[in-house]
Amino acid sequence: MRLVGLFLVFVSFILVSCSTVIKEPKVRILKENYCSPTIAYTDYEVEVIDIKKDSVLANQLSSHDYILATHIGIKSLLSKLGESKDPIEKLELKQQINTRILLFQTEIDAVAAELDCNGERFDQLARVLDSKNNKTNTELTVATIALGAAITLSTALIKNDDLNKGINITGGIAGAGLGFLLLNPKGKKVELNNNRNLLRNVWENNNEDIAFPPALWRVMNEKSFSNEGELSLLQTLKNRWVTFAFEDNISKKQEELYFGKGGLFSSDNIHLMSDMNNELQATVRTVQQDLRSLVFNISLLK
Template sequence: MYRYDAATAPLPSIQPVLDSALTAHYLRRNLLIANAAGVLPQLKALTQLERTAQQQPSPAHTLAALAQRQQVLARLQLMATSIASTAAELDCEGERADQVAGYLAEQEDRYEQRLTVLSIGVGAVAGVGTTVFDQKIPQYAFGIGGGLLTAGLGLLTLTSHRTIAFEHPRNLLTDIWEEKPTSALYPPSVWYCLQEKAFSNQGETSVGHNTRQRWQHYGQLAQPNSPKGRQQQALLFGQGGKYSVEELRIRANMLNELQAAVRLIEQDLQALLLALTRTS
C-alpha cells in the first residue's frame, strides 16, 4: 500500500482554484502537473505574493515570496522522486521477468538439444539394424520401431514448453488493466498523470487507457473473453503463477511500456519548472 499525506493529494478539478494570474503565467498543462504534485493552491499563493512584492517592494514581501517558492519547489522535487521510484520499480520487475525468461529458455534449449541428439542416435541405430539383419522381420522391426521412436522424440521437441513459478504479489499492471479510479500501488501524483486525459497526445483518452489498449495486442489478451485470454489475464494481472517463456516476455514488455509512460511525466514536470524559472 502506498501511504501519502492526504493534504498533498491532487484536487478532483483545478477549475475552482484558477484565476487570471495563474492562467496568465502558466499553461493549462503546467497547472495540471502542479495539481498532480498537490501544489496548485501553493502555486496560486505564490503568484499573489510575487505580485504583491512587485507592487509593494519590501524585504518582508520579498522573503514571503521566496519562502513560498521554496515550498512549491520542494513539493515538485517530491513528485520527481515519486516518478523516479515508480519507474525504477517497473524497470526492476521488467528485468526480473526478462532474466527468468532467459533462464527458462536456456533450459528448454538444452532439453531440445538432448532430444535431438537422442533422435539422431535412434535413427542411426535403426539404419544400421536394417542393414545388419538379412531377415525381413528384424529389418522391419528396426525400421518401423526406429521411425516411431524418432517421430516420438520429434513430437516431444515440439511440445517441450516448460513453465516456472513466478510470483508478483505487488503487481503494478493490475490497476492499469482494471482502470481503477484510484490506486493504492502508485503515488497519487503519478496515478493522476496516468488517468488525466489532458496528458495524452490526443487528449481524448488517458495515458493509462491507451497503454491498456496497446497491451491487448499481446498474446491472448487480444481475445479477452476466450478461455486462454481469461487464463492469461489471471496470470499477468494476478499475484503470479506458472509462466512460460512467452508469457514472461509478454510481462516484461508490458512493464517496460508502462515504465516509458511514467518517465514521460518528467517532461511535463520539467516544463512547469521552466515556467517557474521564467516568473522568478
C-alpha cells in the first residue's frame, strides 16, 4: 500500500510539473505592455536635402550637421536666420529653432524611455521564470533523492523477491521520469503577444505604425550617421543581432517569436528580448551625440 501511495504521489507531481505555461497574476501584469506611449507621434515638415540650394548654410555647417538639420526640420529656419537683418525676426527664428531641437531631443528621450521600460519589464519577467524553474528543479532533486531512499529501504525490509522486483521496476520508471524532467532545459514558459514591438520595426525596416517618431526614424536610417557610413544605425544593429543573438542562422519560428506576433517564451527567450531592447535603446541614444554637434555649431552661426 505504501508503494501504491508513493506511486500516486509521483504521478500527481508529474502532472503538476507538466503544466509549463505560467498564468499567475504577477506574470499577467508583466505581460501587459504598460511601456507604450498613450499618444501617437506626429511628424513635422519634411525638408529636402539640397546642399547646392543652401550653399551658404552648407558652408557654415558640416555635411553631417546639415543633413541632421534637414531631417529635424530646421534647415529653412537656419537659412532665414542667416539672411535676416532684423533683430526681432532673428530672435523669433532662434526661438523656433530651439523649440524644434527640444522637440527632437524629447522624442529621443521618449523612445529611449519606452525601450528602457521594456528592458526592465522583460528582465523582471525572466526573473520570475528563473525563480519558478529553480524551485521546480529543487523539488525534483529532493523527490529523486527521496524516491531512491524509499526504494532502498523497501528492498531491505521486504523479503518477497517478486515484490522487490516490482518495487525496483516501478521505482526505476519513476526515477527515469524525474531524471527526464531534471534534464529538460526549457522549463516554465509564458505566452506573450507582441502587438507593439519596436524590435519588429527595426527588423522589417518599416515604421508605418509610427512607433518611432518620423524624424528620429529618418535619422536612424541615414547612412551618414553611422561610423562607417555604409549602413544605417538600424541596419548595423540588425546585423549585430543576426551575428551575435542568432549566430547567423535565424529560423522562421524565431522571427515570428521575437519580431512577429509572439508565442511561448522561455526564460532565455525573454532575456534575449530584454537584451535587444537595451541594445536598441543604446543605439537611439547615440543620436544625441549628433544633436550635440549640431547645437554647438548653430551657436557659432552669426
